[in-house]
Amino acid sequence: MAQRIDVKDLNIYYGDFLAVEGVSMTIDPKSVTAFIGPSGCGKSTFLRTLNRMHEVIPGARVDGSVELEGVDLYGDDVDPVAVRRTVGMVFQRPNPFPTMSIRDNVLAGVKLNNKRISKSDADELVESSLRGANLWNEVKDRLEKPGSGLSGGQQQRLCIARAIAVKPQVVLMDEPCSALDPISTLAIEDLIQELKKDYTIVIVTHNMQQAARVSDRTAFFNIAGTGKPGRLIEMNDTATIFSSPAEKATEDYVSGRFG
Amino acid sequence: MSATTSITDDAGAVERTRALLTSADTGRRRTDRAMTVLIYGAFTLAVIPLVSLLWTVVVNGIERFNGDFLFTSMRGVFGGMDMGGAYHAAVGTLMITLTATVISVPIGLLVAIYLVEYGRGALARATTFFVDVMTGIPSIVAGLFAFALFTIFLGPGAKLGIIAAVALSVLMIPVVVRSCEEMLKLVPNELREASYALGVPKWLTIVRVVLRTSVAGITTGVLLSIARVIGETAPILITAGVSDSINFNPFDGRMMTLPVYIFSQYRQGPVPCREDALDCLVGINFDRAWAAALLLIIIVMLLNLIGRLVTRWFSPKLR
Numbered sequence: 001m002a003q004r005i006d007v008k009d010l011n012i013y014y015g016d017f018l019a020v021e022g023v024s025m026t027i028d029p030k031s032v033t034a035f036i037g038p039s040g041c042g043k044s045t046f047l048r049t050l051n052r053m054h055e056v057i058p059g060a061r062v063d064g065s066v067e068l069e070g071v072d073l074y075g076d077d078v079d080p081v082a083v084r085r086t087v088g089m090v091f092q093r094p095n096p097f098p099t100m101s102i103r104d105n106v107l108a109g110v111k112l113n114n115k116r117i118s119k120s121d122a123d124e125l126v127e128s129s130l131r132g133a134n135l136w137n138e139v140k141d142r143l144e145k146p147g148s149g150l151s152g153g154q155q156q157r158l159c160i161a162r163a164i165a166v167k168p169q170v171v172l173m174d175e176p177c178s179a180l181d182p183i184s185t186l187a188i189e190d191l192i193q194e195l196k197k198d199y200t201i202v203i204v205t206h207n208m209q210q211a212a213r214v215s216d217r218t219a220f221f222n223i224a225g226t227g228k229p230g231r232l233i234e235m236n237d238t239a240t241i242f243s244s245p246a247e248k249a250t251e252d253y254v255s256g257r258f259g
Numbered sequence: 260m261s262a263t264t265s266i267t268d269d270a271g272a273v274e275r276t277r278a279l280l281t282s283a284d285t286g287r288r289r290t291d292r293a294m295t296v297l298i299y300g301a302f303t304l305a306v307i308p309l310v311s312l313l314w315t316v317v318v319n320g321i322e323r324f325n326g327d328f329l330f331t332s333m334r335g336v337f338g339g340m341d342m343g344g345a346y347h348a349a350v351g352t353l354m355i356t357l358t359a360t361v362i363s364v365p366i367g368l369l370v371a372i373y374l375v376e377y378g379r380g381a382l383a384r385a386t387t388f389f390v391d392v393m394t395g396i397p398s399i400v401a402g403l404f405a406f407a408l409f410t411i412f413l414g415p416g417a418k419l420g421i422i423a424a425v426a427l428s429v430l431m432i433p434v435v436v437r438s439c440e441e442m443l444k445l446v447p448n449e450l451r452e453a454s455y456a457l458g459v460p461k462w463l464t465i466v467r468v469v470l471r472t473s474v475a476g477i478t479t480g481v482l483l484s485i486a487r488v489i490g491e492t493a494p495i496l497i498t499a500g501v502s503d504s505i506n507f508n509p510f511d512g513r514m515m516t517l518p519v520y521i522f523s524q525y526r527q528g529p530v531p532c533r534e535d536a537l538d539c540l541v542g543i544n545f546d547r548a549w550a551a552a553l554l555l556i557i558i559v560m561l562l563n564l565i566g567r568l569v570t571r572w573f574s575p576k577l578r
Contacts, residue, residue: 051456053455056452084457084458088456088457091449091452091453093449095447095449095452097450097453097472098450098472098575099471099573099575108453108457108459109458109459112454112459112464113457113458114463146575159453163456163457166457166458
């Protein structure tokens with residue numbers, strides 16, 4: 001189910017501005033890969049190119065290639081909508097649809113696409129997705145209540161349930177815990193450990209302890225200065241990045257000397 | 260020794276703190292009072308004409324406002340006869356306004372969607388500019404435009420409900436565009452992104468997320484635009500004309516509307532009754548005009564009430 005991502009020489013532009021330069025990396029299936037680095041270094045921008053979400057911003061474009069199991073996501077015959085169904089995403093701020101109930105939020109990927117689904121299949125999908133997001137026991141008695149009535153941490157898990165309900169191969173998470181308290185963060189981190197059994201997980205985080213806790217591999221991004229493009233400095237097993245990184249900049253960052 | 264000093268010190272500190280916290284800033288207090296008077300004064304000044312208007316309309320209109328007035332037309336009514344009503348005008352107002360809404364809302368909403376979701380560059384700027392220009396078109400000019408437009412197809416002098424509806428659309432569309440645009444802009448981008456990330460195409464995102472989230476505001480905007488045009492008189496007078504009969508069909512023949520009814524009744528002035536006439540009321544035309552004004556206000560209020568209910572029904576709920 002989970003798939004592998006190969007990125008080769010990826011440059012990301014906003015109009016004429018080169019935002020991220022020359023990224024090449026391999027993201028292993030059924031693992032958690034964390035992106036760390038200072039603000040503005042392009043890790044979120046890079047993450048969004050993995051499911052072509054950056055194209056929502058006018059003028060954004062890339063060159064280079066992003067391959068999912070060898071298929072270039074930027075190939076001519078590839079539909080960005082299909083890419084986003086295969087590579088799901090969870091955002092920084094929980095964003096359940098305010099007009100929908102908890103149940104409808106989980107089914108959003110099906111319902112918004114006007115797909116027909118039988119009641120029993122829908123019930124099953126809701127339960128399995130909510131169980132997958134460790135939310136089922138908390139909300140099973142109020143599925144028809146609005147999603148915006150949940151706490152921030154529950155809303156974020158609802159968003160994860162919504163993302164996995166469309167059965168993606170890869171789940172991207174853009175700082176999923178930065179708006180949450182430590183308890184909710186712990187719940188999400190536990191969930192990430194379970195999700196990696198089935199999915200390829202890529203997570204952007206500002207919290208280095210979080211990267212150390214949840215990820216198998218860590219990529220460090222940095223930026224030389226304002227106006228310069230962000231670059232991938234180093235990528236390795238998380239333990240290596242945090243104990244004996246190859247680059248001086250990585251060591252300075254993970255040891256708290258800057259950033 | 261040291262304890263005593265600390266107590267006296269404390270007493271001094273309490274005094275100083277009290278002085279610090281209670282010292283009245285007389286200048287600010289005066290400004291506060293002056294502004295309070297000014298704001299309440301302005302509020303009263305604004306409400307007086309409103310209350311006075313409502314009161315006058317109700318007092319003058321309630322006398323003739325009965326079932327007979329609501330459900331008869333002016334057909335065969337002349338002089339000071341104690342009969343005749345505004346049914347045909349109410350029908351005309353509702354039909355013409357409904358037709359105008361049916362024309363304006365799709366156009367206005369689609370333009371707003373273009374401006375918010377798709378429009379970039381020169382075309383979008385030009386559209387915004389011309390919508391703003393359209394907002395300022397005097398209603399009589401819109402009437403003349405519709406009249407001239409249909410003269411091309413139907414020859415001069417054609418008077419139909421649909422022509423009036425087109426004239427009203429010209430007035431309505433910019434209001435619908437502006438209010439819908441504001442409402443669509445209020446939909447957080449996060450919701451659009453959430454939808455895209457689920458693999459929902461852009462058009463479905465707009466229909467199922469953006470419009471669904473903003474439907475309450477859009478309803479309010481549409482109702483405001485209806486309220487803007489339902490009281491128009493001049494453009495309707497020259498496009499749908501004047502009529503005494505009930506006409507439900509905006510594509511066939513003249514149509515009366517409430518504002519035109521009020522105008523034509525009022526213009527007829529007092530009835531010159533003979534001394535010995537029993538069934539002749541001198542002020543009947545004025546009474547009918549006031550009753551029709553009351554009816555118009557009630558229709559607008561009912562529309563607003565419906566809008567509020569729709570808004571409450573569709574707006575996002577928290578728990």
